[in-house]
Amino acid sequence: MRYFSNTFFMIAFLLYCSGCNQPAVNKSSLDLQPNGQAWGALYQQRAAEYKALAFQAYNLAQLRLDQQLKLKSNKPLAIITDIDETVLDNSPYFVALAKQGEVYSDSSWVKWTALVKCDTVPGSVRFLKYAASKGITIFYITNRFEQERSPTLKNLNKWALPQADSAHLFLMGMDDSKEQRRMLVENKYQIALLLGDSLGDFDKFFDHLTDSVRTVHTQQTANLFGDRFIVLPNTMYGAWEDVLYKDKNANSIDDKNKVLENDLK
Numbered sequence: 001m002r003y004f005s006n007t008f009f010m011i012a013f014l015l016y017c018s019g020c021n022q023p024a025v026n027k028s029s030l031d032l033q034p035n036g037q038a039w040g041a042l043y044q045q046r047a048a049e050y051k052a053l054a055f056q057a058y059n060l061a062q063l064r065l066d067q068q069l070k071l072k073s074n075k076p077l078a079i080i081t082d083i084d085e086t087v088l089d090n091s092p093y094f095v096a097l098a099k100q101g102e103v104y105s106d107s108s109w110v111k112w113t114a115l116v117k118c119d120t121v122p123g124s125v126r127f128l129k130y131a132a133s134k135g136i137t138i139f140y141i142t143n144r145f146e147q148e149r150s151p152t153l154k155n156l157n158k159w160a161l162p163q164a165d166s167a168h169l170f171l172m173g174m175d176d177s178k179e180q181r182r183m184l185v186e187n188k189y190q191i192a193l194l195l196g197d198s199l200g201d202f203d204k205f206f207d208h209l210t211d212s213v214r215t216v217h218t219q220q221t222a223n224l225f226g227d228r229f230i231v232l233p234n235t236m237y238g239a240w241e242d243v244l245y246k247d248k249n250a251n252s253i254d255d256k257n258k259v260l261e262n263d264l265k
């Protein structure tokens with residue numbers, strides 16, 4: 001026992017001395033960028049609660065669609081759906097970025113989507129097939145780039161998503177607002193439902209606002225969510241994050257982390 005005791009204190013002393021030579025760890029940043037996106041991806045990939053939320057959204061979409069089908073309409077019915085984090089799951093892209101200590105860039109995003117490796121959001125394929133079986137026209141309105149047209153269609157068709165062709169796919173042109181593209185659909189169709197993970201997927205009122213104003217608009221339009229607007233969860237990225245940097249001149253990862261840390265309560 002005595003031998004053990006002496007040895008123990010000797011090891012403890014050596015460990016203490018070795019620690020004296022290490023620089024003091026003074027970590028003040030939470031490093032939400034890019035690690036927060038990996039945490040969000042973990043939730044999207046592993047949490048049964050995420051799947052339950054997605055099923056809840058698509059079950060509600062089907063209920064609302066059935067209600068719309070019973071009403072008379074002068075125009076044929078259409079659904080407008082976003083793609084990323086609404087129909088396709090990009091969580092592996094954000095995990096890869098976090099492992100490399102990087103954040104989103106257009107170039108790395110385009111390389112990811114070119115791989116045609118997106119899985120689907122739970123419930124999305126079943127719902128869109130159901131809608132198509134009821135004669136509904138489906139439009140995919142996304143802010144993916146024009147150069148992503150081919151891999152995007154390949155990825156949608158990989159999962160047999162209905163009406164996934166160029167005529168039903170509206171990619172981002174000069175304007176990141178989806179309003180003009182929605183109006184093109186509205187000229188010929190009655191929009192039964194809009195599906196998305198970002199408020200800009202639903203209405204122009206949510207475009208390019210500050211964090212506080214978009215919150216007020218959301219409160220003012222509360223009755224539309226779960227009715228005409230079906231929202232999917234996305235904790236990895238979105239306009240909700242982008243607006244936090246608005247007018248803050250946050251260009252580097254460090255700048256963004258300072259903004260995010262200051263915003264946390």
Ligand SMILES: [Mg+2]
Binds near residue numbers: 084085086196197198
């Ligand atoms: Mg999206």
